[in-house]
Amino acid sequence: MRLILKAVSHAYDGLHALGPVDLTVGAGRIVAVVGPSGCGKSTLLGIAGGLIRPTSGEVLSAGAAPEGCLNPLTYVFQDFALLPWRTVAKNVALPLEGRGLGAAEVRARVADALARTGLADFAGAVPRQLSGGMRQRVGIARALAVSPAVLLMDEPLSALDAQTRELLIEDLVALHGRAPFSALYVTHNLIEAVRLAHEVVVLSRRPGRIREVVQIDTPLDERAADGAGMAALADRLWRSIRDEAATADREVQHG
Numbered sequence: 001m002r003l004i005l006k007a008v009s010h011a012y013d014g015l016h017a018l019g020p021v022d023l024t025v026g027a028g029r030i031v032a033v034v035g036p037s038g039c040g041k042s043t044l045l046g047i048a049g050g051l052i053r054p055t056s057g058e059v060l061s062a063g064a065a066p067e068g069c070l071n072p073l074t075y076v077f078q079d080f081a082l083l084p085w086r087t088v089a090k091n092v093a094l095p096l097e098g099r100g101l102g103a104a105e106v107r108a109r110v111a112d113a114l115a116r117t118g119l120a121d122f123a124g125a126v127p128r129q130l131s132g133g134m135r136q137r138v139g140i141a142r143a144l145a146v147s148p149a150v151l152l153m154d155e156p157l158s159a160l161d162a163q164t165r166e167l168l169i170e171d172l173v174a175l176h177g178r179a180p181f182s183a184l185y186v187t188h189n190l191i192e193a194v195r196l197a198h199e200v201v202v203l204s205r206r207p208g209r210i211r212e213v214v215q216i217d218t219p220l221d222e223r224a225a226d227g228a229g230m231a232a233l234a235d236r237l238w239r240s241i242r243d244e245a246a247t248a249d250r251e252v253q254h255g
């Protein structure tokens with residue numbers, strides 16, 4: 001399934017926050033959205049997922065969702081959003097509840113999501129027993145359990161330290177290698193964007209409009225070995241948004 005944003009714009013009480021933006025997330029593609037603080041990245045993600053109704057423009061989907069898809073557009077949150085009293089397996093099962101699925105199907109979906117994210121041995125643990133990286137793996141497993149068409153990822157690694165972030169990047173690359181997923185991936189971290197995205201969309205400062213789209217053809221699993229190439233690409237992206245970021249920063253500080 002493709003997710004298509006057509007000329008979406010958004011204003012909050014007269015504050016023009018975003019757009020117009022045209023953007024497509026193709027099947028199996030990871031599209032990163034980067035840009036200065038306050039340029040409308042989270043607004044864009046909220047519009048993509050139907051949480052925010054755009055002031056103008058529309059969100060469309062084309063093509064069939066994956067087999068067994070229960071929720072085509074599924075969020076992965078920055079703060080993991082786990083229920084602390086539930087085990088890992090029960091957190092992953094949460095979005096499967098109330099859908100009329102049989103117990104065997106719930107078990108199978110949970111087992112599959114845990115296996116894909118390397119969590120099978122932690123099914124009975126509760127979140128406080130896990131590191132931050134493991135908790136976000138649970139967040140990702142919970143999203144995968146519904147067989148989404150497109151993952152909507154809002155700074156999913158930003159609460160993690162640099163080492164853990166690197167491990168999770170490698171996890172996501174491996175996950176994508178085994179079974180390609182589609183994602184719209186909002187991040188401040190340009191290294192994360194160039195390691196994970198097939199396409200990086202650079203937004204201008206508010207109101208966020210597309211300034212540049214950078215296609216990255218290097219296969220995801222070859223990027224870790226090309227540290228210098230990836231750093232150069234991240235640097236190029238940073239130069240593209242630097243002046244906008246500086247201006248946006250002054251605007252954020254001075255209201």
Ligand SMILES: Nc1ncnc2c1ncn2[C@@H]1O[C@H](COP(=O)(O)OP(=O)(O)OP(=O)(O)O)[C@@H](O)[C@H]1O
Nearest residue numbers: 012013015017036037038039040041042043044206
């Ligand atoms: N609910 C809201 N009501 C009013 N203004 C809002 C609301 N949500 C966001 N804004 C404003 O809209 C603009 C875009 O916000 P948004 O959170 O989408 O940007 P962002 O690029 O995700 O920001 P950041 O990089 O800081 O996470 C900002 O100026 C923000 O203050």
